[in-house]
Amino acid sequence: MYDIVGDVHGHHDSLVALLEQWGYARRGDHWEHPGRTAVFVGDLVDRGPMIPETVDLVRRMVDGGAARVCMGNHEFNAIAWQTRDPDEPRAFLRPHDDRKLQQHVQTLRQYSSSELHEAVEWFRTLPRWLELDGIRVVHACWDEPLMQEIEAFKPNDEPLDDAFLLDATREGRPLFDAVEVVLKGRELWLPERTGLPDKDGHVRRKVRVAWFESPAGRSYADYSFPPNPSCPSVPVELRGQSAWEGYSPKSPPVFFGHYWLTGEPRPLATNVACLDYSVAKGGRLCGYRWDGETSLDASRFASVAATTAGVPAG
Ligand SMILES: [Mn+2]
Incomplete structure (x- = not known):
């Protein structure tokens, strides 16, 4: 084991x-x-x-x-x-x-x-x-x-x-x-004109997301992972990435x-x-x-x- x-x-x-x-x-x-x-x-x-x-x-x-x-x-x-x-x-x-x-x-x-x-x-x-x-x-x-x-x-x-x-x-x-x-995990581009400071103080335009769950019906705030309440509460957009289902x-x-x-x-x-x-x-x-x-x-x-x-x- x-x-x-x-x-x-x-x-x-x-x-x-x-x-x-x-x-x-x-x-x-x-x-x-x-x-x-x-x-x-x-x-x-x-x-x-x-x-x-x-x-x-x-x-x-x-x-x-x-x-x-x-x-x-x-x-x-x-x-x-x-x-x-x-x-x-x-x-x-x-x-x-x-x-x-x-x-x-x-x-x-x-x-x-x-x-x-x-x-x-x-x-x-x-x-x-x-x-x-x-x-x-x-x-x-x-x-x-x-x-x-x-x-x-x-x-x-x-x-x-x-x-x-x-x-x-x-x-x-x-x-x-x-x-x-x-x-490095799935990431999504944030909506236009939003950025988030990361742990090293750099501004990031993408956010890590909970790939093991489906993105359908989620917002950036609740689909970000680890959850980041500073993300916008608008629906996520895959912007050209092919969709995924989450982990079965x-x-x-x-x-x-x-x-x-x-x-x-x-x-x-x-x-x-x-x-x-x-x-x-x-x-x-x-x-x-x-x-x-x-x-x-x-x-x-x-x-x-x-x-x-x-x-x-x-
Ligand atoms: Mn790592």
Whole structure:
């Protein structure tokens, strides 16, 4: 059975505390549990104080058969940050501008360049999502048609190559939207002349939405996710995006991270759970202990406080 872990973002000591709470122990070179497998939703890197240690801990668990991990948008971004643009050899697939540097600065500070290169090679091998025995795990959004598009380009068990990365980082190319949605979640353009400040103080023109529910009949205020009452209370418009239905209540439970939730962890629907409770912003590292149930149970969430303050400006 599986213990699913939300976004760690370099909070190594909180991760150790969560694993200990669940009865994992360090044997030989890795943490493990005699009867269970840990599953990480991605976003191991950026923002927190012990990023290389976190990646090393998870990688050793994976190599030892004690854990599985899927790719977060921060791992994807780290790969693109390190990969040169074939059309413009002095540039990178993720532009090295100040705003993006701000997101990566802790990872860049904490790794030597050779260690980071080695970590990024491992990130390329991470599956983009996991379909396990009875559960599904993805960083931000489970969307089968888009996953099929991604798989058609590169099977999920093969490392990402430069051709994939080029298509996935260029707006307008076929893979761009699919990778955006699966790793960063669905977003909608706000109505004209509205913008919202995000957690880093940038004004955003798009808002993250509750993709696991149908957009039909919803307003920006009540369909935004996490719910943002500053959004306009007018009906959402898909503006050219093809419609989606939300996550079917008949599908296996799906676990994801990404959304910086706060408050008491709880399922979002019978078969939907987000495990990101903002450890990188003074919140909690959250997990869910799954024992085969198809109806998720609030009492099965586990969480530990951030054991170290978030590192500022990261
Ligand atoms: Mn994320």
